[in-house]
Amino acid sequence: MTSKTGAHLRLLGVSLLALSIPMLSGVAHAEDASPGASTSDEASAQAKSGIAEGSDILVTATRANELAPVTASLQATQPQSIISRSFIEDSLPATADFNQIALISPSVSNYGAANGVGLSESKAQIRGFQDGEYNVTYDGVPFGDTNDPTHHSNTFFPSNTVETLIVDRGPGNASQLGQATFGGNINMFSRATREDASAEIKGSYGSYNTWLLRGVLQSGAIRQLGGAEVVLSAQHIGSDGARTYSPFKSNNVFGKIMIPIGPDAKLTILGTYNENSFNQPDKDGATLSQIAQYGKYFSLNNDPNSQTYWGYNHTHKTTDFEIVKFEANLSPFATFDNRAYTYSYDNETLSGSDVTLYATASAADIAKANMVTLTPGGAKTVGVPGYTKTNKYRVYGDIAKTRVDFGFGAITAGAWLEWSDTYRQQRDVDLLTGNPNYVEKAVKDPVTGIATPANIKFDQNSNTNHTEVFAELELRPIAGLKITPGFKHVNFNRRIDADYNQTTRYPQKLSNTYTVNLPFATVNYEVNPALSVYGQFARGFLAPPLSYLYVADPSFSTIKPERSTNYQAGAVYHGHNLSIDADVYKIDFSNKFAQDLTAPASQGVVYYNQGAVQYKGIEGQVTYAFTQAIAVFANASRNYAKTRNPGEARTQVANAPEYTAAGGILYKQGPIRFSLIDKYIGRQWFAEGEPDAYKSNGYNTAILSARYEIGPVRIGLEVNNLFNAKPVTNISPGKTTLFDQYYYQTGRAFTGDVTLTF
Template identity: 60%
Template sequence: MRNPFTVRRFGLMTGISAIALLASPAHAEDATTPSTTKTGIAEGSDIVVTATRINEIAPTTASLEAKQPQSIVSRSLIEDSLPATADFDQIALITPSVSNFNGNNGVGLSESKAQIRGFQDGEFNITYDGVPFGDTNDPTHHSTTFFPSNTIETLVVDRGPGNASQLGQATFGGNINLFSRAARDEFGGQVKASYGSFNTYLLRGLLNTGNLGGDGIKAVVTGQYVHTDGALSYEKYRNYNLFGKIVVPLGTDVKLTFLGTYNNNRFNQPDKDGSTLFQQAQFGKDFSLNADPKTPQYFGYNHTDKTTDFEIATLEAHIAPGSVLTNQAYTYYYDNETLSALDVTGATANTTTLADGKTKVVGDVPGYTKTNKYRVYGDIMKLRLKLTDFATVTTGAWLEWSRTYRQQTDVDLNTGGFNYIEKKVTNPVTGALTPLYVKFDQNSQGNHTEEFVELELRPVPALTITPGFKHVDFGRKIIAAYNQTTRYAQTVTGDYKANLPFVQANWAITPMLSAYAEYARGFLAPPLGALYVANPQFSNLEPERSTNYQAGVVYHGERLSFDFDAYHIKFTNKFVSFSSPVAGVGTVFTNIGGAVYKGVEGQVAFALTPNIAVFANGSINSAKASDTGLQIAQAPKSTAAGGVIVKQGPFKFSVIDKFTGPQSATGDGNPVYDIKSYNTAIIAASYEFGPFRAGIEVTDAFGSRRVTQIAPNSKTVAASAGLPLANNFDQYYYQPGRAVTGDITVVF
C-alpha cells in the first residue's frame, strides 16, 4: 500500500507535468513513480510532490522545496473547472495576489492583462518551458496570442523574482511560468466540441502517439479553432492554433525535445477599446462597435490580424550522477496588423485633411494602420554540477537578440487614402520634410545577455541554502526612417546593466512541513519609448530596481495542505520623463521615486472526503507610491478565492469564486476613478460515460457587471468625470456577464 506521506522529487520541467498527472486520480500511480535523479534545471529549482489525496484533488498547491511564494495550477483544473477558451491569465487568476482586467468580450475571447501583487503586465515575466517571452518595445504580453489553454499542461505563479537562474527582463514583479503539453508514453487523445453564449463555438483535438517503436520517441499534437460573436457588440473573434512536440532519446542519458506552435487571431476591436458612460447610457454596457460606416465605431474600420509562432529545441544530458546540462535554442515571431478608427469615444470630430495639410473633409472618419512585427532568437544554457553530497552549483547564460518593425500611418477610413493631419516636422540634419500622414516608421534591435551562478548548499540534510548572482546587459537600437514622437530619421541606442545578488533558503522541518526565506534583487530595463526623444544624450536612465524580502511555510498532509507567506518589496528608479527648461533639449527621461509593496498571502485546501475538497486563498496587498503614499494605479488592495471540488467516479463538479478587492484606476486619490471590489464565480460540471464526457461551465455565474478598469481621457472635462455626459470621454470596462458553455469530449 502506498505511504501517503512519501515525498517524490521531480525536476521542475518534468515535475510540473507530474503534478498535472497527480491532480487526476486516473494517473496518480504513474505520477508517484520514484524519480532517482533531479532533472530539468530550466528554472533552477525542483517541485516536490507528496502523494496525498489533497494534492491529487486541490486546484492549486505549492512545493515543499519552494524558496519563494508559489502556486502550482494543475491541468485538471484547466480541464475540469474552466471553459476551453480560457487564456493563461484566467488560469492564473485562481492564485493569491493575482488579478486581471480587460477580457470584457468573454473569457479568453479578448486580450486580458494580469497583475501580481499590484505589479502590472510588463513588470513581471511570463515564460514558456523556461523561455521568457514578451513584446520587444517593453516586456508586455498578449494573453490570446501565443499559448491558448490547449498548449498548456501546467501553470506556476512564482510571486517573487526567483533565484539567479530565473531569467527574464522583468524579474522584480514575479513570474508566471507556463509549461507545454506533456508527451506521454501511452497512445491516446481526445476530440472536444463546445458551444455557448455569444454564439461561441470551439473545436479541439489532441493526440499522444505514445512510445513509438519501443525507442522512447514520443510526440503530442494538438490544435483548435474558436469562433465567437463576442459579448460586446460587433466584436467578432476567431482563433486558429496548432501545437506539436516530439521527444527523442539519444541514448539513456540524453534526450532532445522539439516544440513548435502556430497561432492566428482575427478580431474586430478598436485599438483603444472600451466605451464611455455616455455611449452606455444610449446603447448599454455591451456597446463597442456598430454597423454604421458613417461613425468611427463601424466594425469594418476596426479589425486586427495577429500571427505568431514559437519554437524551442531542448537538449538535456545527464553527464554524471546528479549533474545535468541543458541547452534551449528558441525563436518566436509576432505580427500585429491593425486598422483602427482614431477615436471611438466621440472626442474627435469626423474630419480628415487633404494633402495640402489645410483643406478639411467634413464627415470622413479618421483612422490609422498599425504594424508591430518582430522575430526573436535566443539560447539558454544551464549546467548543474553536483560537487559533493552537500553542494551543487548551477551556472549558465542567456543570449537573446530581436529585430522589430513598427509603423503607424494616418488614413481616411472612408476613402482608404492618407489623412494629412500630423504637424509639420523638418529633419534637423537633412532638412527633409516628414510626410503629414506618417506617425512613425521604425526598425529596432534588441540584444540581451544574462550570466548567472548559484550554489546550493545542504549543510544538514533538512536545510538548503542557495546564494546566487546574476549580471545583466541589455541594449536597444532604433534605426528609424521616422522615429516615434520626433517623426524624423534617427539612429538611437541605449545600453543598460544590472548586477543582481540572491540568497534563498528552505528548511524541511518535517517530511510534511517546510519553511523558506528569500532575499533578492530584481530589475526592469527601460522601455523602447525612452529613445523616442530628440536628444537622448541628455537622458540618464537606469533600470528600475527592487529589493525583495519574503518568507513563508508550506505544509502537505494527507487531507490538509496549506502555505502562507509575507513579503516586503522596495521598488526604486521609477521611469519618468519631463520637458527640459533648457532650450533645444526637449524631452528627457530619468529615474525618480518608486513604491513599496508589502503584504501577506496564503492558500489552504482540505479533503472532506477522498473525493470532495474545499479550498481558499487570499492576500492583503499594499502597493504605495513612495512620494504620495497612495495605492498605485490598478493595484487591488486584496484578493481572495474559494470553492469546492468534487471528483466522484465519472462525475466532476466545482464551484470557484474569485474576489478582487478595491483599487484605483489612476492612483492619484481621485474618488471618481475608484473601482469597487467585485467577484467572479465559475461553476463547472461534467459526467463521463464510456469514451464520452459531457460538460457544462457557467462563468460569471452571478451575472456581475461591475467595472474592472477605467481608462481616463485627457479631453474629459473634469466636472463631467464619472457622469454619463457627452463631454466625458473616459472609457470603462466591465465584467462580461454570465456565459454558459456546453461541451462534448470523446476520449480514445
C-alpha cells in the first residue's frame, strides 16, 4: 500500500483497529508500524504484517464512506459488506444479534427473532445458503456447533462485544478458515482498545418491558505496562418477550487486553462469558389452530396440565470464548501470527414433547397427548409428556500463520488445528412429576442383547479432529495488480462413542474421516486510487453433519463432502460523494446429501449424494453524500438458487429469497444522529419444491433511529418495524399441514435509551 492510499484507511469514524484485525480473506499493507505499536497504530501494524487472512480493509475516507452504513474495500477479492460500530450504535436496537447487524448487506436475509430482536435466536441466509453452509468467525476464529457448523445468534456475542462486522459473500482465499467455506463468511471483530481512557454507561427501556443496562470501560494506554490497553464491558438484558409467557434474560461480560512486547511484537488476550435464560418450547412455532385461538405471537400458556405450560418449557445456556493472540515482526520482510483459543457451549433444556399435538385443540387430542408410561412396560396413565435435553461441548484450537514478502510478491503459509469434545442426551419425563416416561420403542443392543431403557432417546459422546494446512502466493507483476493463487488441504474426522446413539438407540462406536484439496485464485487490480476491479475462483467444502453417523451400519452409505465451485467478479469505486460497488457470481454446488429410500430394510437408514444446486446473481450497494452530514444509500441483489436434481424440475431452494433490497437516509452532524433504513426480503418458499402453501411474496422491516447529545449525555429513540408489518417469516413443515409451525415478524417496537460518557 502506498502512503497515499494508507492515509485513507478510515471508515465511518471507526478506529483503524476495527478495520484491520486479521482473518478475513486477503492482505493489507502499510509502511510504518509494528506489533509493538500503540492501539492507534495497530491497524498499520497489522497492515504491515500483511498476514493473508481475509478481506483487505481499504476504505477511503470520503464523505460517502464516512456516512455509509455499509461499504466495501478497494482491495476486496470477493464481494463484501463492511459494517461499522457507528452503524451498530446509531441505527440498530442495542439488543441486536449478529444476524440483525449483517441483515443490512445485499443478499442477506433472515428469519427467527420471533420474540423480539435479540430476544430469541435468528437464522441468516447468504445468497440462499443456509446457516451451516457458511462460516461465522470472531477475531478470525471460526466457531459453530460440533454436530454441524450451525450457530446460535444471541448466545456467544451480543452487540456490545462487536466492533465491526464484515459479510464476505464468497469462500475467501486459501487462508479463510472454517468448516463451511463455500457459502460465504460473517466475520465479527471484538471491541477495540483505545489509547485514551473513557467510560460509558447505557440504559434502555422499550416494548415488551425490555430493559438493557450496559457498561464499557477503556483503560487507555497504561505507561507502567509499556502502553498496554484494556477494554471491559458488561451487559444485562431482561424482557417479557413479544410472545406469550416467553420471558428472556441475558448476562454478558467481556474483557480484552493488548500488551506490547518490545517494538516488534504484541500479545492480545480476550475473553467473554454469556448466560441466557428463557422460556420457550424446544420447537417454538405456533400452529394455525393456536394462532386462530390465541394470536400470531402465541408460544406458551399458564395451564400446568398442558405441554405448553411456561413452567415446563425453559432453557438455560452458558458460553465462554477465549483467544490468546501473539503477533511479531520476525524481520523487515517476515511476520508471524498465532492464535490459541477455546470456547464452550452448554444448553440445558426442559420442553414439552410435541406442542403441535394441540393443533386441533379438541378434548380428545389433548387427552391423547397427555398420556405417559411411568413404569417400564406398564400401562399409560394421565400425565404431561416432555423431555430433558443437554448439548454441551468444549472446543480447543490453534491457528498459526507466517508471511514472507520478497518484493514483487509474498508467500503466506499456515495451519489450523482444532479438536472438540461433545456430550448430548435426551430423556423422556413426565412433566407433572419429573419421573421417567418409558415411552420409546423397545430396542436391544445387537451385540449384547441388552435392552435400552425406554425413557432414553439418546446418550452420546462425540469428537471432531480437524486440520487445515494452506499456502498462498501473492504476485505483484505490475503496480496495482495482485494475483493470488492458493491451495488448502482439509482433513476432518468425526467420531461417536455413544452409550445409546441417536436414532438407533443402542451402543455404538463409529468414525469417519473426510479429506479434500481445495484450489483458490484471486485477482485485484487498482485502476486508480478510487477504483479497483477483482475476480475470484474458489472451491468449497462441507463435511457431512454428525447425524449421518446415526445409522445402524455407516458402510452402506456412500456420503462424500458437499462441494462447490465459485466464480465471481466485481468492482469498487470510492469517489468524494459517491461510493459504489457491484458484482456478479455463479456457484455450482454438488454432492447434496440425501437419504436412499430404496435401500433394503436390512441395511437400515442409508445416505448418499444426489443432485445439486446452482446459485447465481448480481449484487450492488451505493451511497451518495449530498453534504458532509446527509447521505442516502441503497443496495440490492437478484439471487437465483435452484435445484438441479436429475429428472426433477428446477425449483428455488427453501428459505432462499429471489431478491433483497435496502435503502435509507442518514444524517450525522454535531450532536444529532438520525437514520431511516428499510430492508426488503423478496419472494421465497419455506419448503422445497415451491409449494404455494409455503410461499411468501416478500416483506420489509424499517428502523427509525434518532439521537441527540447534550454534553456527556446522549438520548436516543428507536422504532423497530416502523410500518408494523407482521408477515410470516418462516414455516416449519409438520407431519401434515395441520401441524406446521408458523413464525411471524414482531410488530412495531419502541426503545428509548440514555448513554452517559465520561
